[in-house]
Amino acid sequence: MTDTEFFFSLKPAFPWSVYPLGWPALGAVAGLLTVLTIWTYLGHPQAHRRRVLIVLTLRLLALLVVLLTAVRPSVGVQEDPKLPSTLLMGVDLSESMSVRDEIGGTARIEAVRATLTRAEPIIEELKEKQNIDVILYAFGSPDFSEDRDRYDPQKPADAKRSDYGTYLNRTFQRWQTERFLRGHLIIGDGIDNGTQFRATEEAARWKRLDTPISTFSVGKRETGSDARDVAITAIAADPAPVPIKQDLTLKLVVNAFGFIGANVPVKVQFDTGDGKGYQDVATERATLAEERDNTVLISLKAPDLPGEVKVRVEIPITSVPGDVAPANNVIESYLTVTREGVRVLIVNRLSFEHAAIRRALAADKRIDVYEVIRQTDEPPSPSERAAFDFQQQAYDVIIIGNISGKQLTSIDPQLPAQIAEQVTKKGAGLLFTGGHATFTGTPGYPDATGWGGITAITDILPVDLTGAPPVRADFFTGRGNRYQYLPTARELPQYVNRLGASEADTIASWLKLNSRDGFSRFTGLSRMGTVKPTATLYAVASDLRADQPVPAPEALSATLPPVLAGHQIGDSNRGRVLALAAQDTYLWQRLGQPQSDEGMQFHSQFWRQLVLWLAHQEEEEGAAFARPEFRRLPVGGPQKIEVGLRAPGGAPAQNPQFEVKVIAPGETAATARTRPVIPTADGKFQVPYDPTRPGEYIVQLSATGQNPAPEAAMAEVKGEAVARFLVYAETTDEMLRVAAEPLFLQKLAEAGGGTAHRLEELPAFLKELANQPNSLMKPKPHFYPDWRRNHSGPFLPMWLVLFALLLGGEWALRRLWGMV
Numbered sequence: 001m002t003d004t005e006f007f008f009s010l011k012p013a014f015p016w017s018v019y020p021l022g023w024p025a026l027g028a029v030a031g032l033l034t035v036l037t038i039w040t041y042l043g044h045p046q047a048h049r050r051r052v053l054i055v056l057t058l059r060l061l062a063l064l065v066v067l068l069t070a071v072r073p074s075v076g077v078q079e080d081p082k083l084p085s086t087l088l089m090g091v092d093l094s095e096s097m098s099v100r101d102e103i104g105g106t107a108r109i110e111a112v113r114a115t116l117t118r119a120e121p122i123i124e125e126l127k128e129k130q131n132i133d134v135i136l137y138a139f140g141s142p143d144f145s146e147d148r149d150r151y152d153p154q155k156p157a158d159a160k161r162s163d164y165g166t167y168l169n170r171t172f173q174r175w176q177t178e179r180f181l182r183g184h185l186i187i188g189d190g191i192d193n194g195t196q197f198r199a200t201e202e203a204a205r206w207k208r209l210d211t212p213i214s215t216f217s218v219g220k221r222e223t224g225s226d227a228r229d230v231a232i233t234a235i236a237a238d239p240a241p242v243p244i245k246q247d248l249t250l251k252l253v254v255n256a257f258g259f260i261g262a263n264v265p266v267k268v269q270f271d272t273g274d275g276k277g278y279q280d281v282a283t284e285r286a287t288l289a290e291e292r293d294n295t296v297l298i299s300l301k302a303p304d305l306p307g308e309v310k311v312r313v314e315i316p317i318t319s320v321p322g323d324v325a326p327a328n329n330v331i332e333s334y335l336t337v338t339r340e341g342v343r344v345l346i347v348n349r350l351s352f353e354h355a356a357i358r359r360a361l362a363a364d365k366r367i368d369v370y371e372v373i374r375q376t377d378e379p380p381s382p383s384e385r386a387a388f389d390f391q392q393q394a395y396d397v398i399i400i401g402n403i404s405g406k407q408l409t410s411i412d413p414q415l416p417a418q419i420a421e422q423v424t425k426k427g428a429g430l431l432f433t434g435g436h437a438t439f440t441g442t443p444g445y446p447d448a449t450g451w452g453g454i455t456a457i458t459d460i461l462p463v464d465l466t467g468a469p470p471v472r473a474d475f476f477t478g479r480g481n482r483y484q485y486l487p488t489a490r491e492l493p494q495y496v497n498r499l500g501a502s503e504a505d506t507i508a509s510w511l512k513l514n515s516r517d518g519f520s521r522f523t524g525l526s527r528m529g530t531v532k533p534t535a536t537l538y539a540v541a542s543d544l545r546a547d548q549p550v551p552a553p554e555a556l557s558a559t560l561p562p563v564l565a566g567h568q569i570g571d572s573n574r575g576r577v578l579a580l581a582a583q584d585t586y587l588w589q590r591l592g593q594p595q596s597d598e599g600m601q602f603h604s605q606f607w608r609q610l611v612l613w614l615a616h617q618e619e620e621e622g623a624a625f626a627r628p629e630f631r632r633l634p635v636g637g638p639q640k641i642e643v644g645l646r647a648p649g650g651a652p653a654q655n656p657q658f659e660v661k662v663i664a665p666g667e668t669a670a671t672a673r674t675r676p677v678i679p680t681a682d683g684k685f686q687v688p689y690d691p692t693r694p695g696e697y698i699v700q701l702s703a704t705g706q707n708p709a710p711e712a713a714m715a716e717v718k719g720e721a722v723a724r725f726l727v728y729a730e731t732t733d734e735m736l737r738v739a740a741e742p743l744f745l746q747k748l749a750e751a752g753g754g755t756a757h758r759l760e761e762l763p764a765f766l767k768e769l770a771n772q773p774n775s776l777m778k779p780k781p782h783f784y785p786d787w788r789r790n791h792s793g794p795f796l797p798m799w800l801v802l803f804a805l806l807l808g809g810e811w812a813l814r815r816l817w818g819m820v
Helices: 022-042 049-071 108-118 120-130 164-175 199-208 352-362 382-387 405-409 415-424 503-514 585-590 598-614 742-751 759-770 795-816
Strands: 003-010 073-080 085-092 100-102 132-139 181-188 213-217 229-238 247-257 262-271 279-288 294-301 307-314 330-338 342-348 367-373 397-400 429-432 484-487 536-542 562-569 575-580 623-628 632-634 639-646 654-663 685-689 695-706 716-728 753-758 782-784
Touching: 022 049, 049 795, 085 164, 100 108, 108 120, 108 759, 120 132, 120 759, 132 164, 164 181, 164 199, 181 742, 181 759, 199 213, 199 742, 213 742, 213 759, 229 307, 229 330, 247 262, 247 279, 247 307, 262 294, 279 294, 307 716, 330 632, 330 716, 342 352, 342 598, 352 367, 352 585, 352 598, 367 382, 397 598, 405 415, 415 429, 415 575, 429 598, 484 503, 484 562, 503 598, 575 598, 585 598, 623 695, 639 654, 639 695, 639 716, 654 685, 742 753, 753 759
Parallel strands: 085 132, 085 181, 181 213, 213 753, 342 367, 342 397, 397 429, 429 575, 623 716, 632 716
Antiparallel strands: 003 073, 073 782, 229 247, 247 294, 262 279, 262 307, 307 330, 484 536, 536 562, 562 575, 623 639, 639 685, 654 695, 695 716
16 A cells, blocks of 8 residues: 655755745856857857857756756655554443443443444544554453453443553553554543552553553543442552561552541551461551542551561441441551561670671671660760660660670660560560670779679579689689680580581581680680579680580589570560670681681671571571562462572572472462472562462472582572462442543543543544554655765766766867857
8 A cells, every 4th residue: 555646846055045045046147147158159250040059059058957956856756655553442341431421321331332433434544544453452450451352342341440550551561562553542431440550650651652642531520429438459568578676667548439538547457477366556547638549658666576477457447437348448468577687786895806796797788786885884975875765776686795784774774674675575685795894793893893783684694693603713814814615515506606517517616716726715704603594504614725625525514614605585485695704706816817717707607696596587597588579469460479598698599499389278288289480580580370269378488509608618508488468359449439530531641642532532533643644654755866965876977977068069069160
């Protein structure tokens, strides 16, 4: 299909192209040259009439060649090949299109069908004149399929939602690579209640594709409904996942049909899976200022234990009398609470030991270190007071270094009791380290009063400060003492003592640190009494010069003072407390220097493991995770589950292998099949899944991989994880709000780079489109002759030859006839 047009073109060269003087000047010059040429030949004595006529004709023809070269006349040929193009049209077939508010009580969908029938001849004209193929879609539900949902005049308007965003998203995925799109027309009443995609954002993508979206509205804005309903339509947590005890914001989207301006209570409950069911967390009031899409933000603290926490949010039915659908006043979802980002508070005085501890912990990206330096018992600064605001800070571990009880209580006399509450009620970890001022104190030092008499602390310590260890008096004060750290035989395998991948490696590491030849023994040991009967003795200290056996035999342990002891106390034994008598473990870093940093690695590992044990993270060194993209989605909604495996230290494991099962309602782990895991372009792993029925879904993950750390020698890493998500049956609020929304369609058209119209303007719009050829598909015209140097081919050389022949012939005849 091709149309051809012919036209005449003149493109004068400079200066003859200068408007308005160019053309008159060219005519004057041409006339003057013609007169001069005739005058020159007529006055010559050899000029006979026939000779003058021949020579004058040749000269004037040469002048004509020059004039034509100056004005460059051409015949243009414009071809319009009518390349195939596409016009997309989407028709809303949701339930609200059945409302009868068009002329004569006609249903909206009937008005659309009648308009499309009137437009059929124009659509045929588009096909014939412009070679435009018109594709009509029918949209409404969130499961719109570009292949399946084509418009059929016989199909009823019964979709449960008007999901404009999903329609625009799915059609964009199909047509984004198409070169020749003439436009995208949307026909509907504008009652958008889709939840998965924002329609205006999707429309903007079409604008960037240079495919304008034009809308055609149907229905009246004045049409109303007497139904009243408050509905919580969406819930999201920020951040997600959230670390334990950290600030959390729940974002709710609430519709308020018939309740605009109502101030309602919003109640939040958590079910942590401890068998107690839902527990109240927060209740806040919110004003529902809009009919739909009210945003309600609720700030609260995440639970203090990790895991999958079920969240329930409710607007009590008693607060919205007359609500026709109380079931949608409640929404449930899941929140993943992790131990990522361990918050550690160190209260200490400046020293080499403090600096080494801080460096060791800060090197682990999972650990956030906060510190308060107390050199004296002077009144605290505002920042020091703020650091002990436990409600705001929510520390996982508190380390009390070389400071006395007096120095701490000078900040706040209630601090010891508050710290004890954090341990016994909140499950925080507490570590007391050695120093001259701590535990029982050191005689002769004014600031070394210790912690005796502060019962809030002594009651939760794993040691009895009043007890007398079975050693001589100068064991702790002898000059030149160098101490060996000896794990006890029973507790050597424990996490806090582990310095190797195996028990043999752990023994070898401690023997190196304790060696008399390595200058890495620590030199300061605090007297911290005896271990309480309910506590665990992890290690003892020896001041003998000779290397002692590791682990220390039970008989030897009974004769030596404790260096590390601990226990679990408080509600459900959630609080963990350690007492470490060593004062200068930084000396361990000397081992291997300057040839290696083996001692620094041992020191960092020891301190990191103390903190992770106190924070209940000793079993998360190799951590697998499964994170559903949506914690709550409708039946049939596409779900993606990100899975991964971390090695010790938090780095991704190498060569991970995953086994993933998604257990649907009614299934068991035995009957659920293993799902394929697909690597993504950014190096992650995903499991696609489409739920088919409502209920709770459980994701079970088993993962193996290799530790990428150089010192780990690609050791195997294993992990397991469980995640949950909820799938709900699709409900509709389609008929609760039936007034047409032309303003929404206007915004949609503006975002899509098109125009907004009423339905009755559709035929005229299509007629105008039929008369508008697509300039993007029209090729450039051809010119005969073509005066452009890079397009002329042999024309310009032949034109020059013609000019030369005319002048040469004229000059030769004048020579021959003696007219020179």
